[in-house]
Amino acid sequence: MKGNEPSMKCLFEPSGIAVIGASHTRGKIGYRVLENIVAGGYAGKVYPINPRGGELLGLQVYGDLVEVETPVDVAVVVVPANTVFSAVEECARKGVKFAIIITSGFSEIGNTAEERKIADYAREHGLRIIGPNVFGLYSASASLNATFGPSDVKEGNVAIITQSGAIGIAMIGKTKVEGIGLSAMISVGNKSDVDETDLLEYLTFQDDSKVVLMYLEGVKSGERLVEVLKKATRRKPVVVIKSGRSTRGAQAAASHTGSLAGQDRVFDDVARQCGAIRAESIQEALNWCKFLPDAPEPMGEDVVVITNGGGIGVLTADACEKYGVNLSDDVAELKKSFECVMPSFGSAKNPVDITGGASPDDYDKALDVALANDTIDAVACLGCQTADFDANRFAAIAERRYDQYKSVKPIVFSLFGGAEIEQSIHELKLKGIPVFSDVYEMTSFLGALYMDYRNKSTEAPEVENVSIDTAAIDRVVAGARAGGRHFLLAHEAQEVMRAAGIVTPQSRIAHNPNEAIRYAEEIGYPVVMKVVSSDILHKSDAGGVALDLESEREVLDAYEAILRNCRAYKADAVIEGIQVDEMVHPGVEVIVGARRDGSFGPIVMFGLGGIYVEVLKDIAFRAFPLSREETLNMIGQIHSYPLLLGVRGEARKDIDEVASAIVKVGCVLRNCSAISDIEVNPLLVYEHGEGVKAVDVRILLREPEEA
Ligand code: COA
Secondary structure, three states: OHHHOOOHHHHHHHHHHEEEEOOOOOHHHHHHHHHHHHHHHOOEEEEEEEOOEEEEOOEOEEEHHOOOOOOEEEEOOOHHHHHHHHHHHHHHHHHOOEEEEEEOOOOOOOOHHHHHHHHHHHOOOOEEEEEEOOEEEEHHOOEEEEOOOOOOOOOOEEEEOOOOOOHHHHHHHHHHHHOOEEEEEEEEEOOOHHHHHHHHHHOHHHHHOOOEEEOOOOOHHHHEEEEEEEHHOOOOEEEEEEOOHHHHHHHHHHHHHHOOOOOOHHHHHHHHHEEEEEEEEOOHOOOOOHHHHHOOOOOOOOOOEEEOHHHHHHHHHHHHHHHHHOOOOOOHHHHHHHHOOOOOOOEEOOEOOOOOOOOHHHHHHHHHHHHHOOOOEEEEEEEOOOOOOOOOHHHHHHHHHHHHHHHOEEEEEEEEOOOHHHHHHHHHOOOOOOEEEEEHHHHHHHHHHHHOOOOOOOOOOOOOOOOOOHHHHHHHHHHHHHOOOOOOOOOHHHHHHHHOOOOOOEEEEOOOHHHHHHHHHHHHHOOEEEEEOOOOOOOOOOOOOOEEEEOOHHHHHHHHHHHHHHHOOOOOOOOOOEEEEEEOOOOEEEEEEEEOOOOOOOEEEEEOOOOOHHHHOOEEEEEEEEEEHHHHHHHHOOOOHHHHHHHOOOEEEEEHHHHHHHHHHHHHHOOOOOOOEEEEEEEEEEEEEOEEEOOOEEEOHHHOOOO
């Protein structure tokens, strides 16, 4: 339906709005929605619809939507679940563009068929659905509060998209208390049609929304979300709260909105890949949303911390590492700049310690020095309550310096102490000054600011495309299918690797001992021999593998031993031959995988082999499309990355070729719809310039109807 879909602008700025199920009874949801629309000052036409007719809040009530003569862009549906379908039919007849279905009782309780029926009908009739099971929409650009939440929304620059209606309703109040103004707030509920990606796409280009906050439980159209998020985060910060991190949490999400939470590690990595700023908690997200809209962009990465206490300075340095904030380390420059405010026992190393005796005037001078210095890109000023720390004077200085430089460079504060300090924090916050009682909170905000800065200041990376011989892969897959298999045999998987341009150990399949000897000589000793049989999956268990064979005699003995062992293991196994492989030189063992994720579609996985993946779960994921830069970031993200850089005098490994192998494996999955999973384990990585080798490759196929 894409081409003739109504513009999202009609949803956020409708020319007329109807409330189907506008109730005459105070307190009912249908009454409350109408009351909020009227109280919010919406300037367009409002039509309450209720078969009882009459008048409501000074408005004429229509018995049926089709009686309304002027256009209606949006209808809020607040009738019981069993009458929603007929209300949607009414909307379609009237030419309504968006129906916001507040009513619960659909897929979230297993009533999926009715929800599907409504969504399918709507799609056929060019009507878009928000929900069902939502709390409505607030849109500042139309002064429209079509929710049953609080009536007094603070207007501003933060747009919120939420999958949980209750969190959304509560956020209206909470944002107001926190002094955060909203440009829009919408809940997506069961996402039978419009989802978070559609809304984010619109809000990306809506200038009133300077920050978008998303609360997600599960992702619906993840492949599209990746694309839209990447674009959005280059224009404005997109803060994401994603619940369902834990197994329990994921189960709770599944029963809450009926969404599959997906693997959190995958979400985390893909969100990072797209530039989304993921918050640990609602409070952290709100801390960011409060100050991000007005924060100036830093000119660079050099942050200076000014402190009167060594302890909080050290804590801040720790927090900077955690949140990716770069402390300027030009000690000579710092010394020159700050010597005028620092006693001899102070420290010009960043954090700059102006010591516990620092007076408000010292702070004033230090702030002035830091803020006026062009080599310093952002300033964090810490105040620890000491015997003669004057919280009021500090607050006055902080406010003055903040006002003076607030459009020049980011300035944040953290104050730690008793009642007076807390009071100052409160007052400064009310004035919109980023001040926090905890240095970790302060630094997490700086981290968010810097993520946004990096998103905007780096070029959009170019997607890496590799050419693979898909026809050859299709032939291999067709062969496996003809044999009734849902997996490829080892030599078939190796063939797929070669079709993708990934080096594999030399390998031939022998059908008699003489062939085995001939192949061993062509490949060169030592060799490895393995049984080829679709009836024997675990070859080693069956005694179907022989390693390090050095001579003709050993090849002959191994050939016989493998046949004998496999017959003893499974007498009726069909043995298609014995594979003779090159015995590969040792290298660093890594795992490269690709699979179809329920949320994000084709994704790739990377980790170091053995315990690193199995025990330490030291793995990274990325979604497609992928640039070389993103692939290299993925490799660099794992904790065991230094092993690839070369430790204890070892040479650097061929990281570029690992990146190529990841992209190629991903491209195979992406281009060959019959394949569901690929795992190269191990991929041996040699020294820089010497490449990689895919030693063991497992490829699983999808059911033919899925492909
Ligand atoms: N067209 C127009 N009006 C209709 C109608 C129709 N087809 N069918 C019923 N109505 C009117 C009713 O007459 C009633 O008006 P009245 O109070 O003046 O008599 C009004 O619509 C509401 O109907 P009612 O049967 O009283 O339902 P209700 O108000 O008890 O409940 C919902 C309706 C939608 C609120 C309820 O079914 C529901 O889903 N509640 C949960 C909502 C929710 O939490 N959503 C998720 C938030 S995150």
